[in-house]
Amino acid sequence: MNWLARFLGRRELPPDLALRLATWRRLPEPDPAAVARRWVVVDTETSGLDTARSNLISIGAVAIEDDAIVVAPSFEVVLRQEIASSRENIELHGVGAAAQAAGEDLPHALVCFLEFARKDPLIAYHVTFDAAFLRRAIKAQLGMLFHGEWLDIAVLAPLKFPDFARSQHGLDGWLARFGIESGARHNALADAYATAQLFQIAARSAARDGQTRLRDLLMVAGEHASTMARHTGR
Numbered sequence: 001m002n003w004l005a006r007f008l009g010r011r012e013l014p015p016d017l018a019l020r021l022a023t024w025r026r027l028p029e030p031d032p033a034a035v036a037r038r039w040v041v042v043d044t045e046t047s048g049l050d051t052a053r054s055n056l057i058s059i060g061a062v063a064i065e066d067d068a069i070v071v072a073p074s075f076e077v078v079l080r081q082e083i084a085s086s087r088e089n090i091e092l093h094g095v096g097a098a099a100q101a102a103g104e105d106l107p108h109a110l111v112c113f114l115e116f117a118r119k120d121p122l123i124a125y126h127v128t129f130d131a132a133f134l135r136r137a138i139k140a141q142l143g144m145l146f147h148g149e150w151l152d153i154a155v156l157a158p159l160k161f162p163d164f165a166r167s168q169h170g171l172d173g174w175l176a177r178f179g180i181e182s183g184a185r186h187n188a189l190a191d192a193y194a195t196a197q198l199f200q201i202a203a204r205s206a207a208r209d210g211q212t213r214l215r216d217l218l219m220v221a222g223e224h225a226s227t228m229a230r231h232t233g234r
Contacts (some may be wrong), residue, residue, distance in 0.1 A: 047085035057124030
């Protein structure tokens with residue numbers, strides 16, 4: 001471990017992980033002027049709502065390629081915890097103390113997530129929450145800033161369906177509105193899959209309005225909100 005890693009309180013990555021991370025860094029960035037052919041829908045479960053202090057418990061992600069959800073491969077990981085989260089928290093997401101203790105090593109899990117996501121644009125429901133947890137974990141464990149191009153379905157859906165937005169309450173309301181089965185709510189992969197279906201509906205509405213490029217969707221969802229999530233992690 002070199003002096004900088006010791007100063008930052010971060011382990012030096014094993015050579016194989018460092019090589020995989022270097023390979024990921026060389027991937028091309030998404031072109032905002034192009035139609036995105038692959039999106040990655042992300043959901044996280046955490047030990048609490050404090051993005052600066054709570055721990056990342058699990059990550060789930062599914063890809064959408066050419067408007068079709070790719071069921072397999074998908075991405076799901078439980079991250080190893082030194083101390084399990086509270087009983088109330090476990091009752092919410094269902095990741096028990098034994099599963100948390102036996103979870104994946106954080107650096108390995110985060111590199112695997114980056115490899116799955118590539119550098120494709122990312123989608124979440126309330127981007128600022130998921131992005132903040134991922135950004136903090138990646139900086140602490142991998143020693144790098146994670147930017148990514150994020151689109152918030154919690155912004156896009158109300159803009160495309162404003163009449164319903166006036167009365168709906170959260171992701172559960174949107175899923176019920178469109179008859180989307182949530183599977184196991186607060187399971188990261190199940191929520192990512194449900195959010196992907198909601199994005200498909202909103203994206204098709206946007207396409208009918210001629211909004212198909214990545215830049216178009218970011219603008220219609222509020223480019224300011226996307227930029228805030230990308231640069232501040234709020």
